[in-house]
Amino acid sequence: MMKRVFGRLLNLLFWIPLVLVFFSCSKNITPVDTAKKQPVEQKTTIAAVDSLTNPEQARAGNHIAFDTLIRPIHSGIPAVWKKDAVLCAKVQKKVMDYYTNTGYKTRWLGDKGPGLFFDELKKLLAQADLMGLRPTDYSLASIEDKFNDVYKTQPAIAAEVVDLDVQLTEIFFLFATHLQDGRVRNVPHNGDALWIRDPKPEKNVDVALLAGMREPEQLTGIVRTLQPAAEQYAKLQKALESYRALEKLEADEMPVNLSVKGKIKPDDHNAVIPYIRRKLSLTDLKVYAMPVDSTSGLFDSLLYDAQLVSAVKLFQMRHGLEPDGIIGEKTLKFLGQSFHEKADILALNMERFRWLPDERYLGNYIMVNVPEYILRVQENEKETLAMRVIVGAPNKPTPIFRDEVSYIVFSPTWTVPTSIIREEIIPRLRKDSAYYAQKNYAFFKDEVTIDPSSESWKDESINPYKYRIVQQPGPDNSLGLVKFGMPNTMNIYLHDTPNHRLFTKSFRALSHGCVRLDEPARFAEYLLRDQRGWGKENVAKAMNAGASSTIMLRKKYPVHIEYHTAWVDDKGVVNFREDIYGHDKKQLELLFPEKVSSVAGL
Incomplete structure (x- = not known):
């Protein structure tokens, strides 16, 4: 009897450590969702770890894979561009090539919301005017308006996220195509003034660059790469940025047309001199002070003094005019152009570089x-x-x-x-x-x-x-x-x-x-x-x-x-020059159709 009890006690002592080990290990075993055949807790744990190392995933969540047979890629290009069938076909091919190369996964949006890639795209499109283009052509407002509806439930409905992501990709490739080939695709006939533009070969470098992007900050470099490589283009872009800034400084009271009878010569007095002095002070970023009358000792704002004459001569040289310091009809026309108009002309000349063959x-x-x-x-x-x-x-x-x-x-x-x-x-x-x-x-x-x-x-x-x-x-x-x-x-x-x-x-x-x-x-x-x-x-x-x-x-x-x-x-x-054949006027109407420029007479 005692021997039997002692034997059972030995067995119990043997199994107790095994049971303790079992329950201790069982705390690390993840329950399995038999319906989805996936570890329920494991997914949460991995997302938490990734969120510490991957800001994009923490912000957007998981990018969504989709099947184009179930959810075909459609056209979300703004209606104004749908009028150009060739451009739309080009953009749509790039969109399809991109998703094909990346395994049909969303780029800008995840199941939680827009990610850091979207933020970078939004920032760049807002600066399109500094690249000689119009931000309104790539407006994201209509897509952003849908974010609240799409992401009000978590996780978001995959099909709706995919639709918005495709539209963002279309906008990117529209922007990228404009940067490479120009916004004005067909240069119009301008009377006898012929402009023969050779077609540029199709290159999908923008598709490859976007597909290879790993960090949001790379998007800025991609946009820079897509633009013309000419040194002059980069200089024009820097000048455009300066003139866009000058637009905000230009006085509202500056007259649109500076008209005078005859010519203004050194030491003449004229009512437009104060406007010219202010305009050149802004243009040259230099103060041209009012002269003082040698007799009365008072400021003489209407006097065309020697310092202002020197400034006008420099202005004339920059505009291809005879630098004689005499303010005549052509000098007045150039002076009458607003900084806004000058900025548009700089943008147009950037556009012309995009038309040139590589x-x-x-x-x-x-x-x-x-x-x-x-x-x-x-x-x-x-x-x-x-x-x-x-x-x-x-x-x-x-x-x-x-x-x-x-x-x-x-x-x-x-x-x-x-x-x-x-x-x-x-x-x-x-x-x-x-x-x-x-x-x-x-x-x-x-x-x-x-x-x-x-x-x-x-x-x-x-x-x-x-x-x-x-x-x-x-x-x-x-x-x-x-x-x-x-x-x-x-x-x-x-x-x-x-x-x-x-x-x-x-x-x-x-x-x-x-x-x-x-x-x-x-x-x-x-x-x-x-x-x-x-x-x-x-x-x-x-x-x-x-x-x-x-x-x-x-x-x-x-x-x-x-x-x-x-x-x-x-x-x-x-430097600026006279639009001798009227090409500027015609092409500005296409590049900025909502604006009316006064360069017709130059």
Whole structure:
């Protein structure tokens, strides 16, 4: 009996430690939800740990995966952009590619609410005006209005969160496409002023960058990467930020149009002088104090004093005007532009950089800025040669396009365009049929040589297309001593001119459309610098040979004829130029359709 009791006691002593160990371990065992087959407490514990190390998950919760077969990606693009089918298709493809590459998971929103990625997107879109775009095009207000409804229950309904996330992604890619390709997709026809914009190849770099984003702060870098790489673009963006700030400082009482009778000269008195003094003080961030009358000792606010004259001269230089200190019609028009209008012009010129092909920033190229009347040779964004040019008159504008110089003609002939035969030569011959007798021209009618003095030019039904007129080589040739050929169908090229006095003028929109060079010999030497036998002496000899010779270039140089009415020079000075062909006015209406700009007269 005692032996049996003692045996049971030993068994009990053996099992007690095992039971204690079992119950101790059981405290760490997570109950299982048999319906979902998932650890109920484990999910809560992991979320709590992640919230300490992942601020995005703490804020937004878990990102939601979705099935596009059940929840197809739809278009949430604002109605204004739905009018542009090409743009909408481009954005929608990017959206689909993005979600495909990221496994169809929400980016901006989680099951708890919007995350830090959304905050960063919202901040960047609010600053779109500092990138030359309109924040209203990417308004998030309609989506944010839905947050309270979607997240009033926890967890939120997945399908509703997915819908909003897709709309945010569409807005991002709309913004990204504008940054890369421009908001104005098709440059409109502007009368005879042609602007030929080459289509840019499709690149989905924005899709790859967004898909690879891991931290919210990376979004700022992505937006910076998507914008043009040109150094000038970055300078314009900085200038735009300054002018947007100046908008807030500009006095409400500043008159829209500064009009005076005649001109204001140094030491004159005029009622607009106080406005000009205030405007230039804001522009230059420098106080131009009122002068004191030497006789009375009182302030003379209406006096156009020497200090203000110096400020006006600098203003005139920045606007491509003769820096004579005399305030005339064009100076007053530029002074009358508000900082708001100037900021819009800066934004427009940033937009134009988005239209340029990517190869524009690579290698060597030639750029003619029409409103500046300057040709520049660029090598890896560094200027190696610059000279003044004459461009097409407002009624015969130089087209904005890109081409390449492929050959040089020394001592060229000039075949007179039919438009000049009709508009200039025939009217002149009607007054004097012998006018061209000693002017080195050859006349052909139906390809037969004729004597122009024997023709009946007074016949009103005369057909100019029957005639071909060729000016022979020589110092008086309209093309000068050298022509630089480009193979375009518009018959636009670069050339010399017999009248170099015109290069001293500040307004040089004077040609029939082609671009005249002030230093054609230097330009020829540059183009031929890698071809043996074409040094300075041989170039000069060929130009004055009196007989035409054509030299094909071994290396063709890209030529970009562009239209920049605002830029920042190497000294950091913001420059503006006259809108000689009206491109600014037309394009500003598209870039900022809700605004009415007064640049029409400039």
